[in-house]
Amino acid sequence: MPNKSSQIKATLDGLDNQVVDLVSNFVKRRRKHYEEAAARLHQSLKNDAQRYAEMLADKKINQEDFEMLIKGRWAQLKIELLSELSISKTKFEDIAGDVLKLTVNTLLTVV
Amino acid sequence: MKPNAMLLSIGLLLFSVTTTMQSCMAGFDQIGLDNVTNIGGQLTQLMGKATEPYGKHTDSVNKLLSDISAAATHAAGQKRNAEIGKQWQVLSSELVTPFFNRWKEKGILDKDYVKEAVGQVGKSIDAIKKAEMAKKK
Numbered sequence: 001m002p003n004k005s006s007q008i009k010a011t012l013d014g015l016d017n018q019v020v021d022l023v024s025n026f027v028k029r030r031r032k033h034y035e036e037a038a039a040r041l042h043q044s045l046k047n048d049a050q051r052y053a054e055m056l057a058d059k060k061i062n063q064e065d066f067e068m069l070i071k072g073r074w075a076q077l078k079i080e081l082l083s084e085l086s087i088s089k090t091k092f093e094d095i096a097g098d099v100l101k102l103t104v105n106t107l108l109t110v111v
Numbered sequence: 112m113k114p115n116a117m118l119l120s121i122g123l124l125l126f127s128v129t130t131t132m133q134s135c136m137a138g139f140d141q142i143g144l145d146n147v148t149n150i151g152g153q154l155t156q157l158m159g160k161a162t163e164p165y166g167k168h169t170d171s172v173n174k175l176l177s178d179i180s181a182a183a184t185h186a187a188g189q190k191r192n193a194e195i196g197k198q199w200q201v202l203s204s205e206l207v208t209p210f211f212n213r214w215k216e217k218g219i220l221d222k223d224y225v226k227e228a229v230g231q232v233g234k235s236i237d238a239i240k241k242a243e244m245a246k247k248k
Binding site: 055061073086093 | 138191194195197198201205206209210213221223224226227231232234235238239241242245246247
Protein backbone atom coordinates (compact mmCIF):
# COMPACT_ATOMS: atom_id res chain seq x y z
CA MET A 1 0.00 0.00 0.00
CA PRO A 2 2.83 2.45 0.65
CA ASN A 3 3.58 2.09 -3.06
CA LYS A 4 0.02 2.99 -3.97
CA SER A 5 0.04 5.95 -1.59
CA SER A 6 3.29 7.28 -2.95
CA GLN A 7 2.02 6.73 -6.50
CA ILE A 8 -1.13 8.77 -5.73
CA LYS A 9 0.95 11.48 -4.08
CA ALA A 10 3.36 11.61 -7.04
CA THR A 11 0.44 11.78 -9.48
CA LEU A 12 -1.19 14.63 -7.59
CA ASP A 13 2.13 16.47 -7.30
CA GLY A 14 2.53 16.06 -11.05
CA LEU A 15 -0.66 18.05 -11.53
CA ASP A 16 0.78 21.19 -9.95
CA ASN A 17 2.18 22.66 -13.16
CA GLN A 18 -0.93 21.79 -15.15
CA VAL A 19 -3.13 23.53 -12.57
CA VAL A 20 -0.88 26.59 -12.58
CA ASP A 21 -1.06 26.69 -16.41
CA LEU A 22 -4.86 26.34 -16.38
CA VAL A 23 -5.29 29.24 -13.95
CA SER A 24 -2.61 31.36 -15.58
CA ASN A 25 -4.17 31.02 -19.05
CA PHE A 26 -7.58 31.83 -17.60
CA VAL A 27 -6.28 34.99 -15.91
CA LYS A 28 -4.56 36.13 -19.13
CA ARG A 29 -7.73 35.59 -21.18
CA ARG A 30 -9.90 37.41 -18.62
CA ARG A 31 -7.44 40.29 -18.29
CA LYS A 32 -7.63 40.90 -22.03
CA HIS A 33 -11.42 40.66 -21.85
CA TYR A 34 -11.60 43.24 -19.03
CA GLU A 35 -9.26 45.67 -20.76
CA GLU A 36 -11.44 45.52 -23.87
CA ALA A 37 -14.66 45.77 -21.84
CA ALA A 38 -13.37 48.80 -19.90
CA ALA A 39 -12.29 50.55 -23.12
CA ARG A 40 -15.66 49.82 -24.74
CA LEU A 41 -17.66 51.07 -21.74
CA HIS A 42 -15.52 54.21 -21.43
CA GLN A 43 -15.88 55.02 -25.13
CA SER A 44 -19.65 54.55 -24.92
CA LEU A 45 -19.80 56.82 -21.84
CA LYS A 46 -17.81 59.55 -23.63
CA ASN A 47 -20.04 59.33 -26.72
CA ASP A 48 -23.21 59.63 -24.65
CA ALA A 49 -21.91 62.51 -22.49
CA GLN A 50 -20.86 64.39 -25.64
CA ARG A 51 -24.29 63.84 -27.21
CA TYR A 52 -26.05 65.14 -24.07
CA ALA A 53 -23.79 68.22 -24.07
CA GLU A 54 -24.57 68.88 -27.74
CA MET A 55 -28.30 68.48 -27.10
CA LEU A 56 -27.99 71.01 -24.26
CA ALA A 57 -26.05 73.42 -26.48
CA ASP A 58 -28.70 73.04 -29.21
CA LYS A 59 -31.42 73.66 -26.59
CA LYS A 60 -33.04 70.30 -27.33
CA ILE A 61 -32.89 69.59 -23.60
CA ASN A 62 -32.61 71.93 -20.62
CA GLN A 63 -30.04 72.04 -17.82
CA GLU A 64 -32.18 69.86 -15.54
CA ASP A 65 -32.63 67.24 -18.30
CA PHE A 66 -28.87 67.27 -18.85
CA GLU A 67 -28.10 66.71 -15.17
CA MET A 68 -30.65 63.89 -14.96
CA LEU A 69 -29.14 62.21 -18.02
CA ILE A 70 -25.60 62.43 -16.64
CA LYS A 71 -26.73 60.91 -13.32
CA GLY A 72 -28.67 58.23 -15.20
CA ARG A 73 -25.68 57.44 -17.39
CA TRP A 74 -23.55 57.02 -14.28
CA ALA A 75 -26.12 54.54 -12.92
CA GLN A 76 -26.12 52.67 -16.26
CA LEU A 77 -22.33 52.35 -16.07
CA LYS A 78 -22.56 50.93 -12.55
CA ILE A 79 -25.09 48.33 -13.71
CA GLU A 80 -22.90 47.37 -16.69
CA LEU A 81 -19.82 46.99 -14.47
CA LEU A 82 -21.77 44.86 -11.99
CA SER A 83 -22.74 42.64 -14.91
CA GLU A 84 -19.07 42.10 -15.81
CA LEU A 85 -18.32 41.32 -12.17
CA SER A 86 -21.14 38.79 -11.94
CA ILE A 87 -20.10 37.07 -15.18
CA SER A 88 -16.45 36.95 -14.09
CA LYS A 89 -17.49 34.97 -11.01
CA THR A 90 -19.29 32.47 -13.22
CA LYS A 91 -16.18 32.16 -15.40
CA PHE A 92 -14.03 31.73 -12.31
CA GLU A 93 -16.29 28.87 -11.25
CA ASP A 94 -15.68 27.32 -14.70
CA ILE A 95 -11.93 27.27 -14.13
CA ALA A 96 -12.38 25.88 -10.61
CA GLY A 97 -14.51 23.15 -12.16
CA ASP A 98 -11.77 22.38 -14.72
CA VAL A 99 -9.18 22.06 -11.95
CA LEU A 100 -11.43 19.68 -10.03
CA LYS A 101 -12.16 17.63 -13.17
CA LEU A 102 -8.43 17.31 -13.94
CA THR A 103 -7.70 16.18 -10.38
CA VAL A 104 -10.54 13.65 -10.32
CA ASN A 105 -9.72 12.18 -13.74
CA THR A 106 -6.04 11.87 -12.87
CA LEU A 107 -6.78 10.19 -9.56
CA LEU A 108 -9.17 7.72 -11.14
CA THR A 109 -6.46 6.51 -13.50
CA VAL A 110 -4.23 5.72 -10.50
CA VAL A 111 -6.69 4.16 -8.08
CA MET B 112 -4.79 2.12 5.10
CA LYS B 113 -6.40 -0.73 3.15
CA PRO B 114 -7.08 -0.15 -0.58
CA ASN B 115 -10.86 -0.14 -0.11
CA ALA B 116 -10.65 2.27 2.78
CA MET B 117 -8.40 4.54 0.76
CA LEU B 118 -10.80 4.47 -2.20
CA LEU B 119 -13.70 5.25 0.12
CA SER B 120 -11.78 8.14 1.69
CA ILE B 121 -10.91 9.60 -1.73
CA GLY B 122 -14.51 9.15 -2.87
CA LEU B 123 -15.85 10.95 0.20
CA LEU B 124 -13.29 13.72 -0.21
CA LEU B 125 -14.19 14.26 -3.88
CA PHE B 126 -17.90 14.15 -3.10
CA SER B 127 -17.54 16.78 -0.39
CA VAL B 128 -15.38 19.03 -2.61
CA THR B 129 -17.86 18.75 -5.49
CA THR B 130 -20.84 19.40 -3.23
CA THR B 131 -19.14 22.40 -1.64
CA MET B 132 -18.31 23.87 -5.05
CA GLN B 133 -21.88 23.46 -6.27
CA SER B 134 -23.25 25.16 -3.18
CA CYS B 135 -20.93 28.12 -3.80
CA MET B 136 -22.09 28.62 -7.39
CA ALA B 137 -24.87 30.97 -8.39
CA GLY B 138 -27.37 28.64 -10.00
CA PHE B 139 -29.54 29.47 -12.97
CA ASP B 140 -32.56 31.47 -11.81
CA GLN B 141 -35.56 31.20 -14.15
CA ILE B 142 -37.62 33.58 -12.01
CA GLY B 143 -34.81 36.15 -12.16
CA LEU B 144 -34.59 35.84 -15.95
CA ASP B 145 -38.39 36.07 -16.31
CA ASN B 146 -38.44 39.16 -14.08
CA VAL B 147 -35.86 41.04 -16.10
CA THR B 148 -37.44 40.01 -19.42
CA ASN B 149 -41.02 40.91 -18.47
CA ILE B 150 -40.29 44.05 -16.47
CA GLY B 151 -37.76 45.29 -19.01
CA GLY B 152 -40.26 45.29 -21.86
CA GLN B 153 -43.03 46.93 -19.84
CA LEU B 154 -40.69 49.49 -18.30
CA THR B 155 -39.23 50.92 -21.49
CA GLN B 156 -42.70 50.93 -23.08
CA LEU B 157 -44.20 52.88 -20.16
CA MET B 158 -41.28 55.32 -19.95
CA GLY B 159 -41.77 56.02 -23.65
CA LYS B 160 -45.23 57.35 -22.81
CA ALA B 161 -43.82 60.09 -20.56
CA THR B 162 -44.56 62.64 -23.29
CA GLU B 163 -48.23 62.09 -22.31
CA PRO B 164 -49.78 63.36 -19.03
CA TYR B 165 -48.60 61.39 -16.00
CA GLY B 166 -52.17 61.13 -14.66
CA LYS B 167 -53.13 58.80 -17.51
CA HIS B 168 -50.50 56.28 -16.38
CA THR B 169 -50.47 56.52 -12.58
CA ASP B 170 -51.74 52.98 -12.01
CA SER B 171 -49.26 51.47 -14.48
CA VAL B 172 -46.37 53.35 -12.85
CA ASN B 173 -47.34 52.15 -9.37
CA LYS B 174 -47.77 48.57 -10.57
CA LEU B 175 -44.37 48.59 -12.29
CA LEU B 176 -42.60 50.13 -9.28
CA SER B 177 -44.10 47.38 -7.15
CA ASP B 178 -42.94 44.69 -9.63
CA ILE B 179 -39.42 46.15 -9.67
CA SER B 180 -39.34 46.14 -5.89
CA ALA B 181 -40.42 42.48 -5.84
CA ALA B 182 -37.79 41.57 -8.45
CA ALA B 183 -35.08 43.36 -6.42
CA THR B 184 -36.16 41.50 -3.28
CA HIS B 185 -36.09 38.18 -5.15
CA ALA B 186 -32.59 38.86 -6.56
CA ALA B 187 -31.25 39.93 -3.17
CA GLY B 188 -32.59 36.73 -1.62
CA GLN B 189 -30.70 34.40 -3.98
CA LYS B 190 -27.40 32.84 -2.94
CA ARG B 191 -24.23 34.26 -4.49
CA ASN B 192 -26.28 36.85 -6.34
CA ALA B 193 -25.07 40.08 -4.72
CA GLU B 194 -24.15 41.76 -8.01
CA ILE B 195 -27.54 41.20 -9.65
CA GLY B 196 -29.27 42.26 -6.42
CA LYS B 197 -27.24 45.48 -6.52
CA GLN B 198 -28.07 45.99 -10.22
CA TRP B 199 -31.81 45.94 -9.43
CA GLN B 200 -31.26 48.34 -6.55
CA VAL B 201 -29.35 50.82 -8.75
CA LEU B 202 -31.93 50.48 -11.55
CA SER B 203 -34.75 51.19 -9.14
CA SER B 204 -33.29 53.97 -7.01
CA GLU B 205 -31.03 55.78 -9.51
CA LEU B 206 -32.80 55.40 -12.85
CA VAL B 207 -36.47 54.42 -12.65
CA THR B 208 -37.70 56.18 -9.50
CA PRO B 209 -36.09 59.55 -10.34
CA PHE B 210 -37.58 59.34 -13.86
CA PHE B 211 -41.11 58.58 -12.64
CA ASN B 212 -40.85 61.22 -9.87
CA ARG B 213 -39.87 63.82 -12.42
CA TRP B 214 -42.68 62.77 -14.76
CA LYS B 215 -45.15 63.07 -11.88
CA GLU B 216 -43.76 66.48 -10.91
CA LYS B 217 -43.69 67.93 -14.43
CA GLY B 218 -46.82 66.26 -15.81
CA ILE B 219 -45.17 65.57 -19.18
CA LEU B 220 -41.54 65.25 -20.23
CA ASP B 221 -39.71 66.36 -23.36
CA LYS B 222 -39.35 63.74 -26.10
CA ASP B 223 -35.58 64.13 -26.54
CA TYR B 224 -34.97 63.63 -22.84
CA VAL B 225 -37.39 60.66 -22.74
CA LYS B 226 -35.67 58.98 -25.68
CA GLU B 227 -32.26 59.16 -23.97
CA ALA B 228 -33.61 58.03 -20.58
CA VAL B 229 -35.37 55.05 -22.20
CA GLY B 230 -32.07 54.12 -23.89
CA GLN B 231 -30.24 54.16 -20.54
CA VAL B 232 -32.83 51.92 -18.90
CA GLY B 233 -32.94 49.59 -21.92
CA LYS B 234 -29.17 49.10 -21.83
CA SER B 235 -29.25 48.58 -18.05
CA ILE B 236 -31.94 45.91 -18.46
CA ASP B 237 -29.81 44.24 -21.16
CA ALA B 238 -26.85 44.18 -18.72
CA ILE B 239 -28.93 42.52 -15.99
CA LYS B 240 -30.26 39.98 -18.51
CA LYS B 241 -26.71 39.21 -19.67
CA ALA B 242 -25.67 38.51 -16.07
CA GLU B 243 -28.70 36.25 -15.49
CA MET B 244 -28.10 34.32 -18.69
CA ALA B 245 -24.42 33.74 -17.84
CA LYS B 246 -25.45 31.57 -14.89
CA LYS B 247 -25.18 27.83 -15.42
CA LYS B 248 -28.34 25.76 -15.89
